[in-house]
Amino acid sequence: MDPAKLALPNRLTILRNWRSTGTESPTQGGDHLSSGSAFGRQWAEREFGRRYAGEIADITSKYAKYNGWRKPEVITPDTFSQINFNEADYVRAAWEDLTVRAEAVYKALPDEKKDAFYQLVLHPTKASGIVAQMNIAAGRNLLFARQGRASTNAEASRVRDLFRQDEATSNYYNHKLAGGKWNHMMDQTHLGQYTWQPPRVDMMPAVCELLVADSDDYAVAIEGDVSAWPDHFGDAILPVFESLNPRTSYVDVFAQGSQPFKVNVTTENPWIVITKAATPNSDLRYLVSIDWDKAPVGESKGFIIVSGKLDPIRISVPAIRASDTQRAQAKECFAAQNGILAFAASKAQRRTQSGGVRWEVIPDYGRGAEAMSVFPALTPSFIAPAEGPALEYDLYLARGGDYTVTLVMGPVMDFMPDRGVRIAVGIDNREPQMLDLFADRTAGTFLGATWLEAAKDNVRYLSATVKSLESGRHVLSVGMIDPAVVV
Template identity: 35%
Template sequence: MAEGQTQLGGLPQYITQNPVGTSFPIKVGSKTASIVVDPDDWKGVIGAANDLGDDVRKVTGVPSIVVKSQQLSKGNIVVGTIGKSKLIDGLIASGKINVSTVKGKWESFIIQTVGDNLVIAGSDKRGTIYGIYDVSEKIGVSPWYWWADAPVKKSNALYIKAGKYIQASPKVKYRGIFINDESPSFSGWAKANFGGINSKAYVHMFELLLRLKANYLWPAMWGNAFNEDDPMSPVLADEYGIVMGTSHHEPMMRSQKEYTKRQKEIGAWDYTTNAENLKKFWTEGLERNKSYDNLITMGMRGDGDVAMGKGDDKENIQTLRNVVSDQREIIRKVYGKDPAEVPQLWAIFTEVQRYYDAGMNVPDDVTLLFCDNNWGYIRRTGPAKELKRKGGLGMYYHIDMNGGPWNDRWINTTTVPKLREQLSLAYNTGIDRIWIVNVGDLKPKEVPIDFIMRYAWDPNAISADQTDDYMRNWATGIFGKEHASEIADIVSKYSKYNLIRKPEVQDPRIFSFVNYNEADKVLKKWKELTNQAEALEKKMPNDAKDAYYQLVLYPAKASAGVAEIYLAAGRNNLYAKQGRISANDQANRARELFELDKQLSERYNKLVDGNKWQNMMSDVHIGYRQWSMPRENSLPTMTEVTPLSSPAIGVAVEGSTNAWPNAEVQAELPQFDVLDKQQYFIDVFNRGTGMIAFTAKPDKPWIKVSASGGHTAKEQRLYVTIDWKAAPEGKNSGNVEISQGDTKILVAVNMLKANAPLAKVPFYGGFSGEFSIPAHKFSANIAGANAKWKVLPNLGRAEACMGISPVTAPSATPDNAPRLEYNVFLGKGGNTKVCLGILPTQDINPSRGLRIAVSIDGGEPVITDARKGYVDTFNEYTPANLKNSLVLKPLPPLGADYALVSRRQQRRNEIFDNLRWLDVDLDVKQPGMHTLKVFMIDPELVLENIVINPDNDHPSYLGAPPIEHQTASTLKSKIVIK
């Protein structure tokens, strides 16, 4: 960590390049302090001491020599484990250090200047290792120095400020990652660099985990067997201090591959018919691994990570009970002690959650490992009945997914604000024993891995409004302070834009090309981000360029490229339908981007850090038609347009996918009104070869067109506005005539100039149908009896969301609930549809619901349950079921209804959209200014957006953009529109 960097959680920055008082010198002039470690201390501690010595070399050019000794001498760094190091125990006995705050605690340490020495003392093996690596990071060696080629901060002198620094135990006990879905990328990389996924590859992973102060690993299991492929892997894991486990469906420390290669010998993976052979198989696995530090997965699923049995839950539950009972007996025999003394977990994954809800459980000392929905939304908060269980509660969480509801593998699509919101919900409801995260290939998920491991140490240290601070800290720790804010901005934006629509579920029909300039705005954001990332690359010093490409430029530029491919394909599809010859330009642009995507991946795989990451960026990520990875990248379907033999005019208008002169209805622009003062476009295009010359003439003096005509070989966009000073009051109509020779096309223009509200406060709304309100743009935020609404910056698709603090608050009624108020102007009375856009929170507490209430003015609040129409389809997300159920089918009209969209309407559901819509009908007594009120009923819902009067004739993905009107008191018209 660079000098001067703010620390969120953990210890403050104690490293300085200048002496302060009696600070301890690590490096002065050409001399470095030696590192002294007891030769009888843990091998992992000695290894970390050697790493620190080399880290001093990386930073200063001169290594710190590691001395194995039990004798103290002045001027040294003394490292050791309490009760394992005579050096440390001697300092304790002499009263020179007091370790009462950490002794006997889990993974804690002190760093203290003692006379002429610096002491790093850990409460246990990992505590000492963490203390050593804490010094490494603070002198300028990022935990990502190897895995992301993070540059080392150089210094000529290093000092530790005098004092005592105490690191308390982590709040989450086991914190780790699951290498999964590792083919073709991770497996291809490991084979090219290490000959396979073996101990040579894993030691780098062990070191990364320890530098991140993590401790737990589920190893790669797609055709890999950690314990058998390379017998040194478990030995080295234990020496390093990594707790090993196996995935949620690999019980008793046996990998699936260990079974499949013995299948003929063992027999069927069926406990009802083959229990004895399976027990023997499990016993042998535990015997092999019992001397290591393990966390044993209990239970059983079907062979290949599917539901077991024939679908009879009652029968499966009884079988599972027998399995767990027999597994406990195996543990008792192998370990020779009460199974309660051996760490175990039971993964409540997919259908197993049904069994748990039906009453299935395991002994109290086994950790219940709850899960998310595979796309980052947890399926259960900590059940109240389980909060006192000895084994505690854990979470299996995905930032990578191969399977249902759809693959999410290639690039990082998870934002830090989303992680903080969901993991805070888990932690604050008691899920704090295990956090294990499916990270796929590890790269390119560096940012979410870094955040989760740091956040797990102390979730209270990073609040919702500190996620930007974390991102700047992360960028500073790798790239230094100069460009940290801009790097943090780029990385935050590319992941946020990916979360709006993940690459694997992109489709040419997602964003609207005719309503609200939606596709143009999305494209503009991606282009601006790419330009920003490319410009900043030129400012990067040489030693930071590889890291910058991996962590910033590649994910931003490649993500933008994929997004634009689908936008170009969608525009091609529309333009081809309209007969525009420019459709071919869009197809060519998609092909250019497709080639660029290959080049970007090639650079990552072959040029970054001398071919170090060969094959790492090999996931197929363009052209998904079903949940599973295609065989190769492929472009979306596009159409080539054959131009007519002579110039021929065509006209398309905002708000419609039709084109004229061939459409059956008259061209018409959406309504203009005096409050929103809209600008709408008319596209004049060529359907043939040569140039078209055209004129554009409005038939009313108050209709303004950006050009009176033009010449174009392809297309020209005109903009239509209203001169509101000249416009007559009331509803009025006119036309713009677009003509080429004898071809004349009339475009209808409808406008409304009416009395607007004499509002003295900012408000949303208008005369022209649909409008939206960002949830955080409230006019009042009134606390309830036990909770309040809180702004959650950068969460979701917008600038911020509104969540509840605390998330553990009890449910409320409208009378005592916290509420948000919004000033709205409604141009008409009667039935008014209000659509609440909430994050897709799962049915996390089935005992009560996920309720929210809405009212207008003083009307009776209408309570709606987010579970209405919601079905937990997670249980269908298994490879066997996915094979036939999740395939690309024709899309419904996008935005046809803001209500919940069926999962069968592929690529438009609450998970893919990252938003769930709740519809409420309210009775508005009369037009004018009103107060919309939103009440919390249950605390876990997060509100992102409010859409009023949804316009299904002008559908879009993101909805009408919000327009905040400051006041309208200058409009004095007496016309009343009914």
Template identity: 30%
Template sequence: MATRRGATLALGLLAVAGGALAIGQDTCVAFQSSSTTFTVVKSGKAAPILLSPDEWPGVQRAAFDFASDIQSVTGVKPTLTNVTSSPSSSNSTSNSTDSTAYGSSGTAIIVGTLGKSSLIDDIVNRTNIDVSSIQGKWEAFLAKEVANPLPGISSAYVVIGADKRGSIYALYDHSEQFGVSPWYWWADVPPKKHNALFVNASGCWHGSPTVKYRGIFLNDEQPALQNWAKLKFTNGTGAALTGSPFNHFFYTKMFELLLRLKANYIWPAMWSSAFCVDDDQNQPLADWYGIVMGTSHEEPLMRSLPPEWDLFGKGPWDYSSNQQNVYDFWKVGAERGRPYEGVYTIGMRGSGDLPLAGGAENIALMEKIVADQRSLFQEVFNTSDMSTIPQVWALYKEVLGYYEDGMTVPDDVMLLWSDDNYGNIRRAPTPNERNRTGGSGIYYHIDYVGPPRNYKWITSSQIEKTYEQMSTAVNRDATKIWVVNVGDLKPYEMHTEFFITYGYDASKWNYNNLNSYVTGWAQREFGFNSDDAATVAAIVHNVTQHNARRKPELWNGTTYSLINYREADAVLAMLRATSDSSNRLYRKVSAEMKPAFFQLVQHPVQATLTLQEMQVAAGLNNLRASQAAVIANHYKSEVERLFRQDYSYEVDYHTLLDGMNHMMDQTHIGYVYWEQPLTNSMPYVTAVQEDKPSLLGPMRLSVEGNQGVWPGDNKYDCSAGYGCPDPTLTIDPYNVFGDRYVDIDVGGPGTFSFAVTSNAPWVKITPTQASLSPSNPEQRVLLSVDWSKVTGVESAHLDFKATIQNDSLYSTRSISVTLVANHTVVPGDFHGFVEGDGAVSIEAAHAARNTSVQGLTWIELPGLGKTLSGVTPWPRGGEELNFTAGAGPSIEYDFYTFNTKSQKGHVTITAKMSPSLNSLGDDRPLGIALQVDSGAAQTKYFVPPATPGTLPAAWDGLDGWVAASINDVSFDFVVPPGAHTLKVWMIEPTVILQKIVIDTGGVKSSYLGPPESIRV
């Protein structure tokens, strides 16, 4: 990867000050001078940067970056000097009374940490700067212009951190606003150039972050990150004992990125890697930079597992049978970490990140393990005050079960609640758990290896969902520690940054301004204007929503219906339009910017589209082959072409600037169970004989909503599979497409022309005739209705007659299709959604009425979910109110029906809920209530209790809640035809309703459900 420097971004509500953008932070940078600005660079001269020699090394190093950032933006590099305020000081690098140390202007930028920098402390005493807003606060900072801070300096822009990272964040905050992206190296984002730089005299300020420890977990790093790092940072051999490429050259790049993102914590790569063993500079350099070290949920006391145990352990990894050896192993980790800032993972999992062997007795064993680990801390740290040693216990998988079953956890230990590996938080602190002195936090995933299937190839999580889940964590005080599993880090750059940005300052963000995060990000990374930035936001939303509907590793040829609701067509149309937008911007950006745009936007779009087109083409190949249509061979060729194209995009990524090789090595096609395939394998395709005529002539006819084909027997033509009648199609005025279709295909080598006639004048046929051949093998015929000519239910018979060339058996062939038109009518005074095609489908956000109770109301979470958005009771947190049906906030939908299921008076109403979990515990299961008109409300608690430490059975599997990204909750109601009101009642606070489907007998199989009904 090229060592570039790049672009700027900053605030949640996009703030602009003289051209500086701010995402998640206050703006204090300008590019034009005014009476209220301080000059950083002007006319080829830069204000010098001054620090005290006794400043933290990490701050000194960040100041070097700060000076280099200014140079990358302006071409002018400021001097960077260590000074003291006293001329008699023996360790002064430069005498502060000598104005040449500060440049000829008599101005300077002075950087330092309260209580650490003698220079800053002296300036505070001299000038009485009010530092009370940051004094003693974790990672806070302020910056402002100060007059006469030191002898010889008439004015200085003073940057003060409350602690080491406060100072570092202040510098990187300014660098970002100057025009340097945190991803300048990791994503090759070039800098935004400016001839001059200024800062507002009033400066910037930031208090303590929302979340104390904010970090990432590099995990499942083989094959992509590990192979890339081996080429980039080693001679190909890696560490002596493990072969790992993750040496200090790699990690210092990672540490800088984290600090620029305003993260402070990391769980290092663990598989075949040992952070402290692979390179003895890793651990001290992390501390030197200012990064808090930890180890993952299954790696106690700063020891990397499994490599370190495999190298140095004695006997089995089993505390019940090998206590002393395991204890001694842990002691080395604690002693090794003692000089440095760290958060110690406690507890224990079994070998290979599996549960401990044993049953209920594991609780007693785990309590002994934790007690012994804390005794070890007392010995190593020579203290009895355990609260001075940050400790975290990860309640991951079965470990949560120990806690739920009553395991005692010391009060000063941070509890790290986990999601279900798919972004749904399993448990958050209940009100009585929020007073623990250790606090709690969240372990979250945007990459995962495990059932029901790995997802680690490409971005497939929505920031909208991450916001919804993590905002609930904020409201429930789970803010001591956040860790996000980012897999290989790339290609999750934007999502990783959003997670950290939200943890840094949650107050900047709400459900209505998430889009501004993406537009601001696009402006920072690519320098786009507001229109192009909005296009990027739409691109990112479309791709992430699509991939989050079902992880790409779970796609197949029939994920999206090929015959119902034109679903696959609609999905591909959206992705193709998104691809067109991305291509337009890719052509527009400069050559220097293209590598960054390709990595961050273009590649995810094109790779997603290619894979989805491949899967749909494979599905159509199999469908048309079953219908004896030669176009199956075209789709086979398309699958083969797209399979090659998938790899070509990988090659394009790997050859970017000659620096990205292997970063897209992850296989993603051909899964047969949860674990990754060892190579990509093309979806199954077949071929039909093109040279042999179909047994019943060359014309093959299929109709919308049916896998069958005519003429001839086909298992899908009717339930018997043979002797089936000619096809029938039905249509009503509230069909959302306004027509039906019939597909005419070529079967064999024959050439024919066909014409369509009808016995009813109200049928509109487009086209009425066409000629087909093996080179032009398919024609779609649309059938619509002139409803002004139809009363009630009428039928039309359409004759599809083929005239066949050079066929000794058939010269003509006719197939009849019946079109039934049901002219349903809605009363003129009705307003709401109307049944069409035997269903009413409603996006949850499109309610007619919304009623609040006790300050809670249903609000829309824009963009969340599988189709449009979701609605949920808001605000979260607080008293954690729940209600019985009829007592809480409600949201209402008006609908009109003409039918019931089998005309027996019943309908099925399905509430499509996000696959959230019982995060307040199984004694508070998620529930929702539905009521039709004034009838009795029905309540369903749709996430059943599970054995502690496990998930409900329906969560799992390739068709389970999490794979499908939806939980369908169905209710049966007696609803006669006519106008009705559906009322949805809040029962529990964190439910998310995405869509409502009312089945009156016509709902067909599909992944997304029927498209939204017509609303009058």
């Protein structure tokens, strides 16, 4: 129970004040454990003083949030993608930054507050971060080995170092914290728990080591692909760039031998912008973006050329620039030119209410900056989807066709015996589709197939297919049917 001294008072406060908790939204002072909540700041001020209360409340909120991306004990080397959307790098950087912040507060606190802060804030932050970073480094090690990078061995060393840090953190908690008062509190094994059965011993994630040749050979890897060139049979093609969703991609050039190498990275097209980025190892990373003022309208393909001692390696850069008409139609919309679109639930252009029932932001929750839920939490269900409060999103689709709308939902339990937990999805004036998180109760409830995934990742997914949409502007509506949903 000792490591739960923060969570338990929060839960007890909610139980004591359950009527007001169900009425107030997080931004109105409800008893929610987030950086903006009254409880989080009050707790931090009570335990550690006013000076650092805001920073401590934010740290405790974020380590809980980051652990919600995947529960630490079931993180594996392939949990976070190494090649898509910079996911693994984003998660690693988030944990590194949070740990630095927690350590800074620890150093600044008076000595009589440090043991409590370590126990309640620094240890869960640092220990959780170590587990995530260790598995991310192991995943990078396996990817680098597949690509033949000389830096593979450095990632293996990083994994081993983090494994030792995990042991040292547990030992400090058991034997030195508060003079050894909490001995054995952190004895439970927690590394290598790839199912719900705890491992017999803590196991470091598997790593590879390479025998690096004495050469100045090099190769190229790109975003979105595990392969490396020049020895791969397929073409090197970066993910599509869209002018309505500007972004940056990358090309990596890395040593395959122990000797330094020389390359030139250039482009044939004036609209492709290449910028060399700083990297933590000997690998070279070149950021790729598009100067849309110079790019031709419509679909184009340019090339990046990596040249050196080897034959030139050509990397395709596909791009779609919207026309003036398309840009005008897409103004203030979430826009998709290539058929794929993702956005935060909290970014709805409009929120409708019904009899005081409304959608409100839950700060610091989920995979983005915030999430949305219905308040008052104890409101009755709306049987007719059109009558309930809704979130409305303006969309622009450059391509017509069939689309799938996927909602990323909070991991609510099946707590109503006579119904599931439902939500409505509608497009324009079409009849809304009613979706149920527990349409398959066997899979969705305790120990079912989808329950297991929801328990690991703290999300559930609902999808609706929309047929024969024309290109152009549309309105997506997400409507409340039952309370207790989080999007």
